[in-house]
Amino acid sequence: MEFDRKCNPIESGRLKIGFSGDAKHQLKIIKGIPSDVEDVLTSQKYSCATCPANELNICEASNRLRAIAVQHLEDLPLNSYEQKVPARRIILHPKEYSEHMSIICSGWAFSAMILPDGRKQILSFLHSGDVVSEFTPWMNMSGKHVVAITDVTLRKFKCSEVKNILSERADMFEILTKFWAENRAQADELIVSLGRRRGEGRIAQLILFLMRKLVERDMVTGQTMMFPLRQSHIADATGLTAVHVSKVLGDFQRQDLIRIENRSLTILSAEGLQRVVAS
Amino acid sequence: MEFDRKCNPIESGRLKIGFSGDAKHQLKIIKGIPSDVEDVLTSQKYSCATCPANELNICEASNRLRAIAVQHLEDLPLNSYEQKVPARRIILHPKEYSEHMSIICSGWAFSAMILPDGRKQILSFLHSGDVVSEFTPWMNMSGKHVVAITDVTLRKFKCSEVKNILSERADMFEILTKFWAENRAQADELIVSLGRRRGEGRIAQLILFLMRKLVERDMVTGQTMMFPLRQSHIADATGLTAVHVSKVLGDFQRQDLIRIENRSLTILSAEGLQRVVAS
DNA sequence: CGGGTGGTTGATACTTATCAATGGCTGTGG
DNA sequence: CCACAGCCATTGATAAGTATCAACCACCCG
Numbered sequence: 001m002e003f004d005r006k007c008n009p010i011e012s013g014r015l016k017i018g019f020s021g022d023a024k025h026q027l028k029i030i031k032g033i034p035s036d037v038e039d040v041l042t043s044q045k046y047s048c049a050t051c052p053a054n055e056l057n058i059c060e061a062s063n064r065l066r067a068i069a070v071q072h073l074e075d076l077p078l079n080s081y082e083q084k085v086p087a088r089r090i091i092l093h094p095k096e097y098s099e100h101m102s103i104i105c106s107g108w109a110f111s112a113m114i115l116p117d118g119r120k121q122i123l124s125f126l127h128s129g130d131v132v133s134e135f136t137p138w139m140n141m142s143g144k145h146v147v148a149i150t151d152v153t154l155r156k157f158k159c160s161e162v163k164n165i166l167s168e169r170a171d172m173f174e175i176l177t178k179f180w181a182e183n184r185a186q187a188d189e190l191i192v193s194l195g196r197r198r199g200e201g202r203i204a205q206l207i208l209f210l211m212r213k214l215v216e217r218d219m220v221t222g223q224t225m226m227f228p229l230r231q232s233h234i235a236d237a238t239g240l241t242a243v244h245v246s247k248v249l250g251d252f253q254r255q256d257l258i259r260i261e262n263r264s265l266t267i268l269s270a271e272g273l274q275r276v277v278a279s
Numbered sequence: 280m281e282f283d284r285k286c287n288p289i290e291s292g293r294l295k296i297g298f299s300g301d302a303k304h305q306l307k308i309i310k311g312i313p314s315d316v317e318d319v320l321t322s323q324k325y326s327c328a329t330c331p332a333n334e335l336n337i338c339e340a341s342n343r344l345r346a347i348a349v350q351h352l353e354d355l356p357l358n359s360y361e362q363k364v365p366a367r368r369i370i371l372h373p374k375e376y377s378e379h380m381s382i383i384c385s386g387w388a389f390s391a392m393i394l395p396d397g398r399k400q401i402l403s404f405l406h407s408g409d410v411v412s413e414f415t416p417w418m419n420m421s422g423k424h425v426v427a428i429t430d431v432t433l434r435k436f437k438c439s440e441v442k443n444i445l446s447e448r449a450d451m452f453e454i455l456t457k458f459w460a461e462n463r464a465q466a467d468e469l470i471v472s473l474g475r476r477r478g479e480g481r482i483a484q485l486i487l488f489l490m491r492k493l494v495e496r497d498m499v500t501g502q503t504m505m506f507p508l509r510q511s512h513i514a515d516a517t518g519l520t521a522v523h524v525s526k527v528l529g530d531f532q533r534q535d536l537i538r539i540e541n542r543s544l545t546i547l548s549a550e551g552l553q554r555v556v557a558s
Numbered sequence: 559c560g561g562g563t564g565g566t567t568g569a570t571a572c573t574t575a576t577c578a579a580t581g582g583c584t585g586t587g588g
Numbered sequence: 589c590c591a592c593a594g595c596c597a598t599t600g601a602t603a604a605g606t607a608t609c610a611a612c613c614a615c616c617c618g
């Protein structure tokens with residue numbers, strides 16, 4: 001199925017709250033399950049091996065905790081279906097109450113909160129294997145936006161089924177605990193950055209963090225990674241302005257710490273970046 | 280048992296990393312369980328009703344989620360013992376591997392991360408009913424400092440026992456999920472504040488947050504709460520300087536938004552504060 | 559009484575936001 | 589194929605917000 005690429009829920013720079021104009025249309029696409037996708041749902045057993053969008057077979061290859069949880073799901077009858085979301089579209093609306101939990105199969109996304117005046121703060125970036133709206137869906141709404149940066153493919157599970165299956169596992173306690181602890185640790189890192197580092201340090205830290213994360217997922221060749229982020233994304237993640245990000249990034253390149261070209265980023269001196277973070 | 284009040288693990292303003300001087304002494308007190316306290320452990324069944332330090336019987340009275348978890352522990356044989364920690368002492372060291380999880384019975388504490396240069400960032404404030412080192416103790420170390428602000432009393436449980444008991448509960452999934460989701464939501468709020476609000480807004484937000492939290496715990500009379508925080512605590516929580524906090528707090532009082540006297544804080548205009556947060 | 563901690567205030571310097579102008583790039587429609 | 593509109597990145601000038609430094613005072617406690 002094809003989405004209309006013009007229908008952008010997000011304005012550049014600022015996120016519009018509330019729906020208006022063509023927003024009705026989005027809401028339908030986002031909240032409801034498009035009918036032809038719904039058909040795929042039927043009784044398909046989940047298996048990364050059959051996941052057409054993920055040649056890397058992330059869910060099996062990854063040694064990450066969330067993957068462990070998912071891996072075992074594979075042995076059990078669990079319905080799921082795939083969904084494609086084009087770049088810039090909202091994946092999860094803060095006011096949406098969903099019965100599904102989603103795992104990213106490919107592409108980049110972010111979760112963010114927005115202030116009444118439209119400024120937004122990115123809370124985390126999501127890559128293949130990450131869980132959208134961390135296990136919260138069956139309680140209340142997450143309160144966060146989750147938005148696709150690139151085209152994204154998701155695999156969606158029924159929360160109730162996931163919950164049942166996890167409940168039967170003896171080590172569920174450890175799985176959940178570790179998952180959440182890791183999640184919280186990332187939030188803490190961000191808090192420290194925002195509270196106690198200057199612009200340069202925040203950006204350097206973000207770059208190093210993303211590199212480490214993508215290395216774990218085999219998405220890095222040598223020292224370079226695909227880098228679909230716009231400078232406004234970096235700004236929203238680091239609490240800075242896009243203008244300022246541009247200047248800092250320029251400095252970094254002039255100092256031969258990194259190189260950005262063709263939507264990919266190369267780290268020339270990880271030590272140098274680390275030094276900037278520490279300063 | 281009495282602690283030497285002079286033995287301060289924390290320097291004012293900056294937290295010293297690494298141990299030196301009388302640090303050995305602290306470490307012993309902190310890591311080991313003082314022997315006379317250990318005696319209390321024996322086979323005492325946990326009950327808030329018998330908790331000498333908590334007349335308010337928080338754990339039963341509170342409708343909070345963590346309390347639900349704890350409440351049920353009461354029906355089961357679960358060993359615990361009480362520990363008193365004097366103000367300014369470290370409750371949990373980032374390098375400490377503990378078999379125990381603790382719940383605050385009375386007093387104020389904070390958890391924080393520190394940078395190599397000694398600056399620190401407070402991640403959260405802890406009050407009665409809050410769990411120290413959120414359920415992580417049996418995996419790796421939390422990486423955070425938890426430090427007493429006032430004198431604090433804790434009740435300590437064996438992680439393995441808590442885990443066993445929680446594992447038998449059918450609704451454990453919901454309990455854990457809600458607990459962590461709430462935890463993460465608080466972190467998100469802080470991230471937004473640090474990333475996208477100015478000093479005034481961050482401080483106003485913190486005051487309102489603390490007031491709401493303490494209202495839930497019946498620790499507020501009218502519009503005033505006990506307020507043992509030093510301005511340096513506020514600075515470390517909001518990513519500002521103590522000097523700047525002083526100026527902002529002065530402004531707030533001159534504008535009749537709040538009044539601080541005698542280690543207690545009164546909110547004179549919640550709407551006014553909220554307006555500052557939003558600005 | 560003296561020392562340590564905590565709070566206040568003013569002067570100055572640094573960091574970052576804001577504003578404005580420019581140019582490259584891309585997708586679109588004539 | 590070209591012109592155009594949007595989006596994105598860059599750059600410089602200026603303004604606002606905070607940090608830093610230093611001095612001072614108040615208070616508590618031994």
